[in-house]
Amino acid sequence: MTKPSSITFHDIATDQIAALEGQIAIFVSPDGKLDMSGRKVNTLSRKAISRFLESDTFQKASVGTVHAITCPAGVAAETVYVIKLPRRPTRDEARKAGVALGKRLGVADLWLLAGSLSGIENVMFGLVLRNYSFGKHKTSQADTKGEVHVAVSDPEALKAQFAPLAAIAEGVFFTRDLTNEPANVLTTTTFAEQLVALEEIGIKTEVLEEKQLHELGMGSLLCVGQGSDSPSKVVVMQWNGGGDENPFALVGKGVVFDTGGISLKPGAGMWDMTMDMGGAGVVAGVMKTLALRGAKANVVGLVGLVENMPSGNAVRPGDVVTSMKGDTIEVQNTDAEGRLVLADVLWYAQERFEPTGMIDLATLTGAIIIGLGHENAGVFSNDDALCKAFLKSADTEGEGAWRLPLAPAYDDLLKSRIADMKNIGGRPAGSITAAQFLQRFVKNDTPWCHLDIAGVASVSKETK
Numbered sequence: 136m137t138k139p140s141s142i143t144f145h146d147i148a149t150d151q152i153a154a155l156e157g158q159i160a161i162f163v164s165p166d167g168k169l170d171m172s173g174r175k176v177n178t179l180s181r182k183a184i185s186r187f188l189e190s191d192t193f194q195k196a197s198v199g200t201v202h203a204i205t206c207p208a209g210v211a212a213e214t215v216y217v218i219k220l221p222r223r224p225t226r227d228e229a230r231k232a233g234v235a236l237g238k239r240l241g242v243a244d245l246w247l248l249a250g251s252l253s254g255i256e257n258v259m260f261g262l263v264l265r266n267y268s269f270g271k272h273k274t275s276q277a278d279t280k281g282e283v284h285v286a287v288s289d290p291e292a293l294k295a296q297f298a299p300l301a302a303i304a305e306g307v308f309f310t311r312d313l314t315n316e317p318a319n320v321l322t323t324t325t326f327a328e329q330l331v332a333l334e335e336i337g338i339k340t341e342v343l344e345e346k347q348l349h350e351l352g353m354g355s356l357l358c359v360g361q362g363s364d365s366p367s368k369v370v371v372m373q374w375n376g377g378g379d380e381n382p383f384a385l386v387g388k389g390v391v392f393d394t395g396g397i398s399l400k401p402g403a404g405m406w407d408m409t410m411d412m413g414g415a416g417v418v419a420g421v422m423k424t425l426a427l428r429g430a431k432a433n434v435v436g437l438v439g440l441v442e443n444m445p446s447g448n449a450v451r452p453g454d455v456v457t458s459m460k461g462d463t464i465e466v467q468n469t470d471a472e473g474r475l476v477l478a479d480v481l482w483y484a485q486e487r488f489e490p491t492g493m494i495d496l497a498t499l500t501g502a503i504i505i506g507l508g509h510e511n512a513g514v515f516s517n518d519d520a521l522c523k524a525f526l527k528s529a530d531t532e533g534e535g536a537w538r539l540p541l542a543p544a545y546d547d548l549l550k551s552r553i554a555d556m557k558n559i560g561g562r563p564a565g566s567i568t569a570a571q572f573l574q575r576f577v578k579n580d581t582p583w584c585h586l587d588i589a590g591v592a593s594v595s596k597e598t599k
């Protein structure tokens with residue numbers, strides 16, 4: 136797995152600054168105030184910093200901007216980065232400054248001279264997340280990045296403060312690796328293996344194989360993978376860090392590749408469907424983070440791993456399948472496969488665990504990209520309290536999420552002539568009818584949120 140850059144923590148005296156090699160970063164408040172390390176660098180460089188602070192470039196720069204002063208006199212470092220940041224930055228400002236710095240990280244070591252800057256852990260978090268890259272399939276390896284050092288007044292305290300964020304970064308990197316991995320490498324089998332490996336950090340895992348899925352009656356999930364040579368699987372991951380209360384359930388769509396099946400997708404851009412397991416990837420990453428943080432909570436993650444391929448054995452448009460719940464489904468479009476997978480995993484999660492609540496994540500519809508673009512995930516819920524709590528967390532983290540409605544009139548669009556329902560509702564409100572389909576497999580008293588992450592799981596340009 137891609138490892139987040141490791142960071143070492145130091146308490147250094149100002150008279151050591153002149154000899155630091157590589158790159159130095161200092162923080163300056165928007166009104167141009169330097170802290171102790173900043174003043175030291177300024178003196179050493181014969182006031183190069185204060186001259187820069189008087190410039191239009193600095194004065195007009197927005198908060199979080201990083202400027203480089205190259206090879207100033209008086210210091211061994213080849214670059215001094217000047218970061219414009221208030222002494223008490225918001226979480227977002229601190230993370231964005233870290234991202235800006237992360238973009239510039241090269242082969243040289245970087246020293247963050249942060250003194251007693253509040254929010255430095257968020258600067259580090261932004262830097263670490265920005266430094267992810269997926270290079271394993273490039274034969275010529277990019278130069279390894281330099282080490283990151285942070286010099287602060289209380290290194291031990293900062294280390295403790297950063298630990299939970301480092302655990303998030305590990306989970307995020309796990310998700311990103313899984314999502315980036317092409318489908319010939321990340322098959323249903325190798326995906327399951329990577330999840331079973333989470334046992335090492337204390338997560339209890341089980342892999343339900345096709346035979347068991349048949350016995351459970353998961354005809355809806357199974358029909359999706361029946362045209363593929365890769366066996367369908369459901370992986371259950373349990374983190375029991377709480378008391379003896381029932382767990383919260385996370386459910387992920389894990390379509391390792393979505394050709395559309397017999398309702399074949401057009402060729403252009405089909406390669407992107409290697410990310411159609413992004414929901415399952417997020418569930419896996421969250422489980423990893425929970426374990427690394429030793430979270431005091433009971434959470435069960437369940438992912439449906441399948442591959443949607445056309446073949447002589449594939450499910451046909453018009454076929455009728457029976458879900459684990461017992462409801463029959465007319466598969467009018469084999470490309471609306473994610474909901475078929477989730478229907479059975481959602482039902483299984485409730486039957487087995489009676490969860491206190493449930494969130495599913497799925498790259499479910501192209502329609503959500505038409506509605507919300509790549510800025511917001513679509514959120515659907517049967518429970519205002521859970522939904523509000525989720526939206527609040529998303530907002531705190533600067534993650535785009537926007538609630539869309541559910542209503543019986545949309546549900547009507549799923550009526551089938553020959554079965555209990557069909558798996559598509561037509562062009563209007565495509566993301567909502569997909570969510571309505573899922574809701575048919577959610578018990579009324581299970582608080583539930585569905586996140587349609589098709590637009591946000593994998594983006595091709597930098598986010599704001």
Ligand code: BES
Pocket residue numbers: 393395411468470471472473498499500501502559560565589590
């Ligand atoms: N995996 C796709 C949705 C998708 C599209 C994800 C673009 C990421 C980017 C999903 O399985 C799908 O094919 N949905 C169909 C549903 C339709 C047939 C009702 C779609 O959106 O076209």
Ligand code: MN
Pocket residue numbers: 393395469470471472473
């Ligand atoms: Mn599809």
Ligand code: ZN
Pocket residue numbers: 390393411470472473498499
């Ligand atoms: Zn899909």
